[in-house]
Amino acid sequence: MYNLTPILPEMALSLAGLALLLVAVAPSARRAGVAEGVALAGLIAALLLLPLAQGPTAGRTGEVLGGMVAVDGFGGFFRAVLLLGALVVVLTGARYVRARGIAAGEFYALLLFATAGADFMAIAADLLAFYVGLETLSLASYALAGFLVGERWSLEASLKYFLNGATASALLLFGLSLAFGLVGTTSLAGMAAGLASAPWGGAAGALPAVALVFILAGLAFKASVAPFHLWTPDVYQGAPTPVTSFLSIVSKGAALAAIVRVVAVGLAPLHVEWQPVLAVLAAFTMTAGNVAALWQKDVKRLLAYSSVAQAGYILAGIAVGTSLGLEAVLFYVLAYLFMNLGAFGVVMALSGEGEGETLEDLAGLARRAPVLAGLLALFAFSLLGIPWTGGFVGKLLIFEAALEAGWAWLAVFIAVNTGISAYYYFLLIRQMYLRSAPRAEAVRAGGMLGAGLALAALGVLALGILPQTVIDWSGLAAFAPLP
Amino acid sequence: MSLYVDLAVFLAAGLAFPLAAVLVSKLFRRDYPDPVKEIAYESGVLPIGDARVRYHIHYYIFALIFLVFDVESLFLFPWAVVFRDLAPVLALVEAIVFIALLVVGLVYAWKRRVLTWI
Numbered sequence: 001m002y003n004l005t006p007i008l009p010e011m012a013l014s015l016a017g018l019a020l021l022l023v024a025v026a027p028s029a030r031r032a033g034v035a036e037g038v039a040l041a042g043l044i045a046a047l048l049l050l051p052l053a054q055g056p057t058a059g060r061t062g063e064v065l066g067g068m069v070a071v072d073g074f075g076g077f078f079r080a081v082l083l084l085g086a087l088v089v090v091l092t093g094a095r096y097v098r099a100r101g102i103a104a105g106e107f108y109a110l111l112l113f114a115t116a117g118a119d120f121m122a123i124a125a126d127l128l129a130f131y132v133g134l135e136t137l138s139l140a141s142y143a144l145a146g147f148l149v150g151e152r153w154s155l156e157a158s159l160k161y162f163l164n165g166a167t168a169s170a171l172l173l174f175g176l177s178l179a180f181g182l183v184g185t186t187s188l189a190g191m192a193a194g195l196a197s198a199p200w201g202g203a204a205g206a207l208p209a210v211a212l213v214f215i216l217a218g219l220a221f222k223a224s225v226a227p228f229h230l231w232t233p234d235v236y237q238g239a240p241t242p243v244t245s246f247l248s249i250v251s252k253g254a255a256l257a258a259i260v261r262v263v264a265v266g267l268a269p270l271h272v273e274w275q276p277v278l279a280v281l282a283a284f285t286m287t288a289g290n291v292a293a294l295w296q297k298d299v300k301r302l303l304a305y306s307s308v309a310q311a312g313y314i315l316a317g318i319a320v321g322t323s324l325g326l327e328a329v330l331f332y333v334l335a336y337l338f339m340n341l342g343a344f345g346v347v348m349a350l351s352g353e354g355e356g357e358t359l360e361d362l363a364g365l366a367r368r369a370p371v372l373a374g375l376l377a378l379f380a381f382s383l384l385g386i387p388w389t390g391g392f393v394g395k396l397l398i399f400e401a402a403l404e405a406g407w408a409w410l411a412v413f414i415a416v417n418t419g420i421s422a423y424y425y426f427l428l429i430r431q432m433y434l435r436s437a438p439r440a441e442a443v444r445a446g447g448m449l450g451a452g453l454a455l456a457a458l459g460v461l462a463l464g465i466l467p468q469t470v471i472d473w474s475g476l477a478a479f480a481p482l483p
Numbered sequence: 484m485s486l487y488v489d490l491a492v493f494l495a496a497g498l499a500f501p502l503a504a505v506l507v508s509k510l511f512r513r514d515y516p517d518p519v520k521e522i523a524y525e526s527g528v529l530p531i532g533d534a535r536v537r538y539h540i541h542y543y544i545f546a547l548i549f550l551v552f553d554v555e556s557l558f559l560f561p562w563a564v565v566f567r568d569l570a571p572v573l574a575l576v577e578a579i580v581f582i583a584l585l586v587v588g589l590v591y592a593w594k595r596r597v598l599t600w601i
Contacts, residue, residue: 018587025594 006064006071006123008053009046009079010116016042017112024105032104036094036448039108043087043115050079067187070125077330078122078257085249085337086115091452092345093242102147102240111246114140118254124261127176127186134172134222134258138165141251145239157238164221164231172218178211179267188266196269209273215262216277223255225281225315226288229308233292236304241351244300245344248307249337256314256333260326264318271321278319283413286312290420299347299357302424303340306383309421310336316414317398320405328397331463331470335390338459339382345453346376349445362428364437372445373432375457382460384425385418390463397471544597548589555585 004011016038023035054076064071090108097104117136124130142165146158180186183194195208217228224232236244263274289309296302314336317329349372350365351357366373382391395414402411445453463470523530562578592598 018584021587021591025591 003064006053006055006069008049009083010119012045012049013042013112013116013119016045017109017116020105020109020112024103024109032094032098035104035108036090039090039112040087042112043083043090046115047080047083047087050076050083065129068126068129069120069123071123074257074260074326074330075123078253078333079119081333081337082115082118082122082250082253085253085341086111086246088337088341088345088452088455089242089246089250091448091455092341092348093240093245094448096240096242096348096351100148100240107144107147110140110144114144114246115250118250121254122257122261124258125188127180127188127191127262127266130188130258130262131173131176133254135169137251137254138169138222141165141243141247144243144246145235147243148240151238153238154240155238157235160231161235161239168218168221168228170218171214171221175211175214175216175218178207178214182207182211188261191266192268195267208267208270212263212267212270212274212277215267216259216274216281219255219259219262220281223252223259223311223315224308225311226285226308229285229288232308233296233301233304236307237298237300241300241344241348241357244304245341245348248303248340248344252307252311253333253337256311256318256329259315260318260329264321264326275319275321278315279407279410282312282315282319283410284312285309285315286413286417287420288312290417290424293421293424296424297359299359299362299428302359302428303343303347306421306424307340309417310340310383312417313395313398313414316402316407316410319410320402320407322401322405324404325398325401327471328394328401331390331397331467332394334470335382335394335460335463338456338463339379339389339391342379342453342456342460343376343383345449345456346372346379349443349449349453359427359431360438362431363435365432365443368437368439368441369443369445372443372453375453376432377429378457378460380425380428382464384422388461388464390460390467393464393467541597541600544592548592548597551585551588555582 019042020035020038023031023038026034028034053071055071069075090111096102097107114137117133117138117140120129120133121137124133142158142162145161146154148154179191183191185191185194219225220228221231236247239247259278263278264271267274286309289305289307289312293302293305293309296305314329314332317325317332319325347357349369350361362376365376378389382389385392385395395418399411399414402408402414523534558581559578562574566574
């Protein structure tokens with residue numbers, strides 16, 4: 001019998017998800033409240049079970065469940081990030097879900113199933129486990145994007161996401177099947193060994209590169225890496241805001257973890273090919289995201305392009321291919337979790353009250369809700385990379401890693417892009433602090449929403465002020481299979 | 484080689500049987516052509532209107548739920564066949580977990596009144 005301990009958190013998530021399906025049809029007057037409780041309980045149980053699942057030695061690498069799943073520091077770190085992300089999404093999104101009349105039981109059930117799928121992408125040691133995780137995440141996400149029943153933009157988001165995602169899955173599967181055909185194994189470690197030892201010559205010499213291109217294209221779709229990011233703004237804008245927030249961190253985080261697992265580990269022998277490709281994609285992604293964000297009038301669209309650019313910074317850390325780069329990636333992902341979820345949380349505080357989501361609606365927020373405005377300013381500062389925030393330290397680490405590994409031009413791109421992004425992040429702040437408010441009533445943000453925002457703000461500040469503590473942790477977490 | 488002989492015999496018998504049936508019925512039956520016999524067969528009911536009608540969206544959900552249980556039995560048959568070779572308690576528990584997952588789905592669909600014909 002297999003030892004199921006390593007996947008206890010995912011089992012807890014699945015059980016809570018099933019319970020939520022029953023909550024959805026149980027006769028209850030306080031269904032939304034019960035559903036929130038079960039969802040939070042499932043996520044907290046998963047987080048508490050995580051140390052048990054990881055085992056006593058955090059740094060060890062071992063494959064379990066017949067080689068399907070890897071228990072290592074990297075997977076543990078990403079699982080913590082994904083679970084924490086989903087937790088903050090539930091905390092900050094609960095009021096929005098209630099206010100918009102979203103069917104709570106089904107909504108949280110799909111959210112938990114999606115999170116379990118994302119977890120499996122982060123810990124996959126085998127292409128099959130990776131792909132099943134990916135589809136669990138994707139199928140649930142397509143449905144989640146269309147949860148505002150009767151709103152055409154939500155429906156459009158769902159359909160667009162589905163069509164793009166299905167295309168990406170097809171590309172990915174084609175690439176994976178080519179890779180499988182070359183090495184004859186679905187194990188990622190086996191694939192790396194097979195690719196390293198096989199003498200590729202003649203016409204077959206091009207096949208690994210072809211497989212790499214298809215796999216990268218598929219994963220780039222999922223992580224909304226330019227030029228495969230075109231669905232991102234439409235889906236992020238149309239989907240319910242908690243789902244947008246979920247896609248921007250859990251879905252994207254899992255896709256980035258998968259890029260590390262599949263490309264940086266499974267295709268490690270091809271690093272001469274994929275490093276420059278990833279570097280160019282990273283530079284293109286941050287530039288495309290930041291430049292497009294300059295023109296946006298809708299806050300969710302603006303944050304969508306901002307999150308495209310953020311994926312570019314993270315990708316740069318993967319592209320440099322050193323363990324220093326990987327450490328920087330882990331730190332940045334953690335910082336990105338807090339700052340991005342925080343920013344979407346503030347948007348939800350407004351839109352949950354039935355207010356719009358355009359830049360105009362933010363005007364004069366500092367007078368109406370000084371705390372919320374201060375928090376959004378903090379998250380914008382962090383996304384931009386102002387000192388004393390987690391975003392600054394993360395960007396600095398990636399910058400250093402790029403310079404140290406000899407990718408000076410990539411470092412220049414990061415610096416220039418930070419300059420470009422300053423315009424629209426400051427636009428948010430100017431809107432809140434220097435414009436007069438069209439309405440006077442205060443915006444309330446207590447309860448779970450307040451707790452979620454406080455958690456995010458605390459995370460951003462802790463990572464910015466005490467980065468060393470976290471660097472030590474992520475240094476442990478980073479594994480060094482990279483050449 | 485004898486396997487191929489067997490195969491050839493099966494093929495010949497398989498072809499001969501329907502041909503013989505048609506031939507024999509041709510010999511004994513009477514022949515009364517009738518326009519009613521030429522109309523499309525729809526379980527004995529007179530077909531009305533165009534064949535390309537719009538189906539209710541409900542069919543789609545029935546099909547999905549049918550598929551779930553179809554695939555379930557597909558998994559359970561091999562499980563039952565090799566049951567003796569498995570660790571009996573563990574295999575039983577695994578199958579019960581598998582079925583329980585589907586039952587939750589069925590309960591959900593039932594309570595959502597997906598199975599009620601409207």
